[in-house]
Structures are given as C-alpha cells and as structure tokens.
Amino acid sequence: MGLSKNKYFPLELSILKHYNDNHNGIYNSCHPKVKETRDSAIVQFENIRLPLTNSEKWRSTNLQDLYELEYLMGDEKPVFDKHINEIFQCNVRGFDTNVFSMLNGWYYNSNTQQIHTLDDGVIIGSILAAQKAFPELISKYFNEIASPSTHGLLAANAAVFTDGIFIYVPDNVESKKAVQLINMVNRDSNIMINSRNLVILGQNSSLSFLHCDDSINQHPAFLVTNTEVFLGENAKLDLYKLQNLNNWSTLANSTFVQQESNSKLKINVLTFNGGIIRNEFNIDLIGEGADADVSGIYLMDKKQHVDNQVMLKHSAPNCTSNEMFKGVLDESASAVFNGYIYVARDAQKTLAFQKNANILMTNEARIDSMPFLEIYADDVKCSHGATVGQLDKDALFYLMQRGISESDAKLLLMYAFVTEVTGKIMIEPLKVSIDDMVKKRLRGDLSICDKCVLHCSTPDIPIEFEIDLSKI
Amino acid sequence: MLLNIKNLHVSINGKEILRGFNLGVNNGEVHAIMGPNGTGKSTLAAAITGREGYEITSGEIIYKGQNINNQSPDIRANEGIFLSFQYPVEIPGVSITNFMRTALNAKREFEGLPAIKAGDFLKKMEEKKKLVDIQSKLTNRSVNEGFSGGEKKKNEIFQMAMLEPTLAILDETDSGLDIDALKVVANGVNALRSDKNAFIIITHYQRLLDYIVPDFVHVMFDGKIVKSGGKGLAIELEKRGYDWIKDQMANR
Numbered sequence: 275m276g277l278s279k280n281k282y283f284p285l286e287l288s289i290l291k292h293y294n295d296n297h298n299g300i301y302n303s304c305h306p307k308v309k310e311t312r313d314s315a316i317v318q319f320e321n322i323r324l325p326l327t328n329s330e331k332w333r334s335t336n337l338q339d340l341y342e343l344e345y346l347m348g349d350e351k352p353v354f355d356k357h358i359n360e361i362f363q364c365n366v367r368g369f370d371t372n373v374f375s376m377l378n379g380w381y382y383n384s385n386t387q388q389i390h391t392l393d394d395g396v397i398i399g400s401i402l403a404a405q406k407a408f409p410e411l412i413s414k415y416f417n418e419i420a421s422p423s424t425h426g427l428l429a430a431n432a433a434v435f436t437d438g439i440f441i442y443v444p445d446n447v448e449s450k451k452a453v454q455l456i457n458m459v460n461r462d463s464n465i466m467i468n469s470r471n472l473v474i475l476g477q478n479s480s481l482s483f484l485h486c487d488d489s490i491n492q493h494p495a496f497l498v499t500n501t502e503v504f505l506g507e508n509a510k511l512d513l514y515k516l517q518n519l520n521n522w523s524t525l526a527n528s529t530f531v532q533q534e535s536n537s538k539l540k541i542n543v544l545t546f547n548g549g550i551i552r553n554e555f556n557i558d559l560i561g562e563g564a565d566a567d568v569s570g571i572y573l574m575d576k577k578q579h580v581d582n583q584v585m586l587k588h589s590a591p592n593c594t595s596n597e598m599f600k601g602v603l604d605e606s607a608s609a610v611f612n613g614y615i616y617v618a619r620d621a622q623k624t625l626a627f628q629k630n631a632n633i634l635m636t637n638e639a640r641i642d643s644m645p646f647l648e649i650y651a652d653d654v655k656c657s658h659g660a661t662v663g664q665l666d667k668d669a670l671f672y673l674m675q676r677g678i679s680e681s682d683a684k685l686l687l688m689y690a691f692v693t694e695v696t697g698k699i700m701i702e703p704l705k706v707s708i709d710d711m712v713k714k715r716l717r718g719d720l721s722i723c724d725k726c727v728l729h730c731s732t733p734d735i736p737i738e739f740e741i742d743l744s745k746i
Numbered sequence: 747m748l749l750n751i752k753n754l755h756v757s758i759n760g761k762e763i764l765r766g767f768n769l770g771v772n773n774g775e776v777h778a779i780m781g782p783n784g785t786g787k788s789t790l791a792a793a794i795t796g797r798e799g800y801e802i803t804s805g806e807i808i809y810k811g812q813n814i815n816n817q818s819p820d821i822r823a824n825e826g827i828f829l830s831f832q833y834p835v836e837i838p839g840v841s842i843t844n845f846m847r848t849a850l851n852a853k854r855e856f857e858g859l860p861a862i863k864a865g866d867f868l869k870k871m872e873e874k875k876k877l878v879d880i881q882s883k884l885t886n887r888s889v890n891e892g893f894s895g896g897e898k899k900k901n902e903i904f905q906m907a908m909l910e911p912t913l914a915i916l917d918e919t920d921s922g923l924d925i926d927a928l929k930v931v932a933n934g935v936n937a938l939r940s941d942k943n944a945f946i947i948i949t950h951y952q953r954l955l956d957y958i959v960p961d962f963v964h965v966m967f968d969g970k971i972v973k974s975g976g977k978g979l980a981i982e983l984e985k986r987g988y989d990w991i992k993d994q995m996a997n998r
Contacts, residue, residue, distance in 0.1 A: 667798070672835040672889075675795055676849035676905065677823035677856070686848065690839025690888075 283341035285466070285496075286324055289430045290316070292347040296434070305405035305412045315422040315432035324426040331425070334610045334642045335552055335581040340496060340524055345466040348436050349378045371454035371484060374398060378459060379436035379467035389440070395447040396481065397440075401472055404440035411442060415474055419530040419558065420502050427526050431498045435470035438499075441483065445476035445506065452482035452701065459488075459495040459523070471501040475509035475537075482512040482701060487525055494522035494549075501529045505537035507561065512540045512700055516708075519548035521576060528554040535561030535590070542699055543570035543599075544708060545580050546715050552581040559586075559593040559621075569598040571695045573715045574607035581610040586628075588621040588651075597628040600695050602688050602716070603639035611643045613658065619650040628658040633665060633691055688716050747808075748773050748944050749794075749913055754805035756786075756793045762803070763789040765969035771913070774941035778955055778980060779948045781966035782988045787948045788832060790966075791917045794946075795829045796822050809913070823849075824856035826912030826943075830902040830919050837889040842901070845889050846871065846908050853909060874907040878934040895922035903934040910938075915946045920954035932957030952984035965991055 381400035389399030422432035645658040673683035699705040749771040756764035796819040963979040
C-alpha cells in the first residue's frame, strides 16, 4: 500500500461517518440480508479503501482528486412536490414507456405507494419498500452476485446505499411496455449518491429496460450505482443505458448479471457526456445456451473520460457472447476498454467475440484498449480485436470528391462508424432518437445537455444528413 | 477552354511523377489518355481533383479560367469536376441514398439553390438508376460495401449521372468489367455526353474506346504526353503495343 493509503481521504471519512450515523438507526430496520451486507461491506471498505491507480483495474482511471472533496452524503428524502414531468421532459415520439425516477438517490414518485404492479404484471418500485413487500426475493437474490469486495466504491455502495430500483418480472410474464428509469441529480451542492438496484426476471419472462443517468444542473455529483440482474431460464432482457451527465460529474456504474439456460441479454451502453464515467459489467453465463450481447458507444470530447470494463464469464457449455464497443474521442478526451472473456473448463462449444474500435480525432485524445482471454475449455471459438485509428483518408477524399465539405464528410464517417452499434437497438423509435442524438453530439450541438438525452433527441423533423448540417 | 494544364510537375513524397504535362480540353470533347502502367495516369487524375499528398511543384491547372492548384477537393467537385475512381472506396454505414442526397445538396448550395425536395430527389434517382441498369435495392445499401467489381463501376457512373459534372475523369473504369457491364457503363457515359461537358478517359486498353469514341487520344509516358492523335491512334496502340512509342522516344 502506498503512503496515500495510510491517511483517510475526506470522502472515505464521510462514508465511514455516514455508516456510523445510520447503522444503529435506519439500517437496523433493513431486511436482515441487507443489514448483514451493509455491516460486512463497511469492514471490507476499511480494508480495501477507495480504488487508486496503483490497482491494475484502475490504472487508467484516476479518481483521487475527487476523494479530496467534501460531499453531501445520503441526502434527505426529497418531498414529492412536483410531478416528474415538471422537472424533466421525456417524450420520445412513438415510444411509450412506464417511467420511474430516482431523485438524488431516492425513489421518487407521486404515489405514496412505493411498489407498483403494472398492467402487464411487471412489479417495480423502491428497493427499500421491496424489503418489506418481497422479503423472500431479497433473501434469495440480494447481494448474491454483486461482490462488494471488488473495489472500495462497490464496498462503500453496499454499506451506505440510500435507495434503488427493484424490478421483478414473474415467471412467464412478458412486458409489453418498456420500463424507463430516470436517475436524476438535482442538488445545489456536491453530492455523493449511492444506489442499489435489483432486477429479477423469472423463467420465460421478458423486459425492455431503459436506464438513463442524467444531470439536470451543473453541480458536481458522484454517482455510484450497483445493479444486480438475474435472468431465469429463457428470460430475455434488453437493457439500454443512456449516460448524459454534466462535465463535472462522475458516474461509477456496476452491473452484475447472472444468466440461466437459454436466457438472452442485450446491453447497449450509450455514453454521450460526463466528466468521468466508469462502466463495469460482470456477466456470468451459468446456464447452457445463454447468450449475452454487450455493446456500447462513447462519444467524448473536452477532458472527458470513459472507462468500460466488461467481464464475460462462460461457466456453462454452448453459450454465446458478443461484445462491441466503439468510440470517437475528440480534443483531450480519453477512454479505457478492458474486455475480459473467461471460459471455464466445462464451457465447451463456447462462442465468444469481442471488438473495440476507436477513432481519435486529435493527437491529445487517448485510448487504452486491453483485451484479455482466459480459456480453459478446448472446443471453443473466441476472438478479440482492438483498433485505434483516424478517419479513413481514402473515404474522406471519396466523399469530398463528390462535393461534400471536409467537416461534413468527417461527420458522416463518424456517424457511419457508430451505426454498427446503434443499429442494434431493437426499439425502433428509440433507435431513431438515439440516431438523432448521435448526430447532434457529433455535430457538437450537445456538448452538455441539461435535459434528458431522449428529450433532446426528439426533433419535430428528424435530422437527416444533408448538405448543410448547421441549418437543420 | 474548359481545362488547360500547363507544364505540370507533380511529386508524391518527393518523387516526381508528372514531368511537364500539358493538356487542353474544350467543352464537348472526349480525350482518351493511354499509356503503360506507372506513367502517371492516375496521378494526373489525383492532381486535377486535388487529392492530398500530390504536390504540384510547378505548372498550372486552369479550370474555367481559374488556377485551381490550391483549391480544396470539395470546391473543385462543386465546380463540376468528377472522378470515377479506379478503386471506389467502401464506406460502411453510409447509404448511397443519403450520400447522394448530401452530395447533390452540397452542389446546390454551392450554386445558391435550395435543397432538393425529397420527391424530386427520388425521381431523379430512379431515372439515373435506369441509365446504368442499377438495381433498386443497391441504393439502400452502404456505399460500395460488398459490391462486385462491376457494381462498383456502375455505381460510379450512376453518381456521375446524378451530379452532372462539367468535366468527368474516368480512371480505368473498364478494368474488371465484363463485356456486358462495359457496354452498360459506356452507354451511360454516351447518354451524358453533350456540348456543355467534357470527358477524360484514362485507360490501359483500347477496348472501352470501341464504345466511347474519343475525339483525341494521347499517349502518356514517363509523366507527360508523348504522342497525340485521333481515335486511330488507339487502334494502332492496340495492334502494336507501347514499345514502338518507347523506341521513338529513345531515338529522339
């Protein structure tokens, strides 16, 4: 341990204090499994502390400056005085969702009721409320796959999380309408928010889940989100993560997924803006025939930083996985991609593919791309590829020879580069919106968006690439 | 004169490829430029269209009365210079439709015209597709992605028909084409010929010139034109090869 490990950072002190302030109070009223998780996680936190760049997985993402700041921890529960739509507009044309929101770490709903059963049978609400309403599910699933000991931020999150979203899709229930979670921060001081989500899909069930992380002001926030996802046999989850935070905010977002046989997971992470964004995906294919498709785009500029860590574990035979992350980095932006494929000895007939492609627009932009394969089975097909480059000069000339200006030609090529990922979005209106969003982002219209990503991307006239992009 | 190239010297990475090239082209003319490999034919096309990395060390390219030595490629294109590429570039993710609409509107804006209406654009597309016998589904695909050699070349001529250039340069458009595709391409070019535009046809073989009949044939050797004549010269070259010209050069 380095010297800096000896003295506690102000943020570490705040976390410990927050735990101490609450562990004999409200934490006592938690479900026993939750209480036990909090108590053991705080001990782990004291041992492992907040992650520093001397740990391999954090080598290229330095949060140390943030640890020196004073943060408001676990804000008071906000009084519900405004409907979500008054704070935040989200009206993707033709895309009807069941919208739920979190505000400053708390489940935020007009209804005093904290757990709802939707028309199609999906159960959704606050994880705090779920402790009382579904104690057996909490016992069975909570903290079963998330491992707080992975790093100090996860340990802290497990110890002091405020609230979170709970989604339960019972066996054989097929969700008709996508569920949208808008995780908002709106506080006039530095705030750290720890939320903990649990998503359970029973056998033969399905769900589309759109998870948006947004800032609605310009204050720095430190968001740590930990989501556990369980997919039963034949369950199908489409998970979209939209990240659009202000340039002063930090998001550390971990998702742990366990997939039983023949379940299908599709994750699409769309990172548009944010100061520092760290996405961790830990996916374990434990049932035969499970399939995971994890893809993402990141479009960063200024001094923004994004770090995608994907761990795909093939524990059972005949599973397939596909990873594709693509990024465009402009100005002094930096990115990390760490893709890890692990194939267990019994996981024969595994198909696992991984690809990370990057375009660097300037000499200052930076990408660290690190693929890892660890394979113990002998009958598998695995591949990985990482590319880093500039825009194709031949293609640029080809477009310009047809009269398209250099700046428009670059836009077209960047747009074309990311459509390989955005083309995978299954919900058509969402695809259109994201498409517009990408175009706006690449055009520089959206370096910071103070409203929802989706809101921004609902123009009356869809954006088409024509000659003069500035006039659309 | 539409295009007047005077004593042009062009280098790539310090190596001189064009060494005193001269050519004058008037509206309504078709010029064929022939010559063995490595004599600078494609370099000429790159220099006229303004490709990066092709340095003009001396001489002038005068187009429509203006020196365009330092003009950017998109401005030259909007001024009416079109290149049918020897190796058309694949651009995954950009549909031909989107590409053509963007290009056409770039030109219209350059000319001070409003963007083309969607209906008019589609009509124009349909009309020009017929000209080169392009299947409808092809234009919904990404530019040149997975196209056969013939499809790529037809696509070049289709783009030419859409953009209606004043000066079209066809760089080895016949290479890789079977006789049927060659005829289609040639018919497309012939349909576009008028007294308001001109063509420079760069080719290795005389074959294409059976279908697109040139007014002038020039033989390039070692970075410049060494012999010019009528269409008969192409036939003579086909019969005798290039060696006799090399011999003439050596004896000079």
